[in-house]
Amino acid sequence: MTYDVAVVGSGFSAIALTINLLRFLPSSASIAVVGDDPGFGRGTAYRTEFYLHRLNVPAARMSAFPDRPDDFVEWLRRQGRAVFAEDFASRGDYGLYLRDTLASLLRPRERRAHVDFIKAKATACVECERDGLVFCLDNTGELKARNVVLALGVGNADLPLPATRIDRDVHSRIVENPWRLGWLSRVGREDEICIFGSGLTMIDQVLSLRAQGHRGRIHVLSRRGLVPHAHPLRRAAPVPPELAESREISALLHALRRQARAGADWRGVVDGLRPQTQALWQSLSRDQRSRFLRHALAWWNIHRHRIAPDVSARFDALLKDGTVTVHAGFLQSLDREGEGAGIRYRKRGTKEIVSFRADWIVNCTGMERAGIGHSPLLRAMRDREMIAMDDLGLGISVDAQSRVVDPQGKPQPGLFAAGALTAGQFWEITAVPDIRVQAKALAETIAGDIARNLPWPARIA
Ligand SMILES: Cc1cc2nc3c(=O)[nH]c(=O)nc-3n(C[C@H](O)[C@H](O)[C@H](O)COP(=O)(O)OP(=O)(O)OC[C@H]3O[C@@H](n4cnc5c(N)ncnc54)[C@H](O)[C@@H]3O)c2cc1C
Structure with a gap:
């Protein structure tokens, strides 16, 4: 069987894609979701059951749907949880919300696309035929699909300690x-x-x-x-950033600090930047992005997350x-x-x-970036020149529509990526508020491609 879409991964990015594909694809379509995580959709972040493992984003901003912002808060209310819009719900509850959301979209069988959940790890992409991609699975099976979304997260390989x-x-x-x-x-x-x-x-x-x-x-x-x-007890309203014209990272950070020193709550300044972060990142030269990663990342992380x-x-x-x-x-x-x-x-x-x-x-040094090295699948795809690492090594090269581009810079037909793998293009793409926007846009793009029923290589011409 050739699926219309295969989603490879089993964390939030994969579930966000699946629920959006269920919304936008016709009932005649077929989807395969290939993941090696038993708690599908929870990933490392939302599988915990400890109540003090909290979300670091207020409930009001954690809906799985960008166009239905109250969805998570309403779910909490239906469960009788005493958690309000600006509160920080437990990550375990968020995992349950994702499970329930997917289950409710899967219920009306006759009115939705067909979905198969395949518990396996995709290990290689062995063939690139004219009408689809063929993936090898570690349960010895194979999977063929006309559209594939790589949603592999940053990986959770053991990390070496930085000791001499x-x-x-x-x-x-x-x-x-x-x-x-x-x-x-x-x-x-x-x-x-x-x-x-x-x-x-x-x-x-x-x-x-x-x-x-x-x-x-x-x-x-x-x-x-x-x-x-810490987040403040009462959320500071986001402050629109007064950014410098310059695209030097030092000038941009200086402008933010000046705004905070002039009286704006620094948390409001950082939050106010968020809607512009992706565009700002894309407007920086490679050299300035690299400077940011070398000199400002640790500071950015503690203020931003x-x-x-x-x-x-x-x-x-x-x-x-x-x-x-x-x-x-x-x-x-x-x-x-x-x-x-x-x-x-x-x-x-x-x-x-x-x-x-x-x-x-x-x-607990954690994975800062997805890269390619941790994943046998990505390494195999790189060796076949189907993917290339982005120029800062954050993940793989994708275009502005999250289409994977090959080492020559050419978008690959039917191949997309989501989440942390696309940080080279978008930077701010590792948390729910950003991934959900990307997942919806990707599902709409794929639904459009399927509706137009274009021959495979012509799709992105
Ligand atoms: C502890 C923690 C807390 C967080 N808290 C928040 C928060 O409060 N709010 C927020 O917005 N964000 C939070 N985040 C960020 C979080 O990373 C994202 O919200 C989201 O979970 C990322 O999901 P993902 O699917 O992209 O990646 P992951 O969750 O890493 O999932 C990727 C999945 O793909 C599977 N996979 C990888 N390779 C293959 C393969 N070859 N074949 C099949 N499956 C494969 C992996 O096993 C994994 O299950 C947190 C992250 C962590 C680690």
Whole structure:
């Protein structure tokens, strides 16, 4: 069977695409969704069941549909949750919302496109025929489709620790991927923990540890020691940005800082920029984008990706009572020390070497960018010159319609990408408010292509 559309992936991007395809495709169409995640649609972000793992975007902005902004808030109301539009719902609830939303669109069988959910990982794209793409699946099957959307996220491969020397004996004490649940149950109540990375994943892990009764010390080490800021209790209204004419990244950031210093709430300034971020990114030269990634990304992240106020209050209390200490510096070595590890790092801005001991070392540095290297499928497609990495290595090259372009810059017929893989083109495309817009636009484009029934290679001529 040749499907009209195959969606490869099983996180929010895949579910957002599927629900939009169900809205826009005729009932005669067929869709395959290929994903290796048992909690389809939840991905790493929304599979958690811990109530303090909150969304970092207010409920009012988390509807799966850009054209039905109240959808999530109404779902919360129907469930009897005491969560209001400006509150930060739990990510577990968001996963349930996505499941219910998909289920309700799947119910009227006779009036919707046919959908097959295939639990597998796509490992290679073996053939490129005149009327479609053929994917190899790790369950030994094959899948053929006339349109394919790659929605693979950033990947969740184990990440190496950025240390110059790691004693082999320490490996049993390193948690390389904190999203592999189960490590928490091995931690003793008084164990000392060292977490690498000081972003959102670190906050999640600290709160999970405390909730399960852990009372030992927690050291957090990152290059800059920057921790995400909090959303205010009352949301600051977005302030339209007064941007410089210049497309130098330093001038643009300076203009934002000036606006905040002149009295506007900085959170309002950052939020006010959001509707323009994609266009602004596209207007920057490669050199300026690269400067932003090198020098401003860590600062941008803590201001832009803020945490819920009560989550922040809990974390601050742990900082104040000395349970959590945040260190800024560069990891030098990990050596066996008793049952745990001795950690040595160089303090930021100095030559001073600091050392401490921990029973567990947890890597929360996270994947900043999708890239290609983590995915056998993407590597295989790159080797066949079907895709190319974007010029900053954030993901793969796509055009403004999210059509995948080959190394010669030519859009590939019927091949699209969504979510973090498209960050080179859009930058701000890793969170729900942006992905949902992209998913709707993609579904409309694909529905248009199918309606016109053009021969395959002519579609994008
Ligand atoms: C802990 C956490 C909290 C977050 N909180 C928020 C929030 O509050 N609000 C917000 O807007 N955003 C949040 N985000 C951002 C979040 O990444 C997006 O909202 C969204 O979940 C991204 O979904 P995705 O489908 O693009 O990627 P992912 O969720 O990573 O899903 C990709 C899926 O594709 C599957 N896959 C990969 N390769 C293949 C293959 N070859 N074959 C088959 N399947 C494959 C993977 O197994 C994975 O399940 C959070 C992210 C994290 C990690």
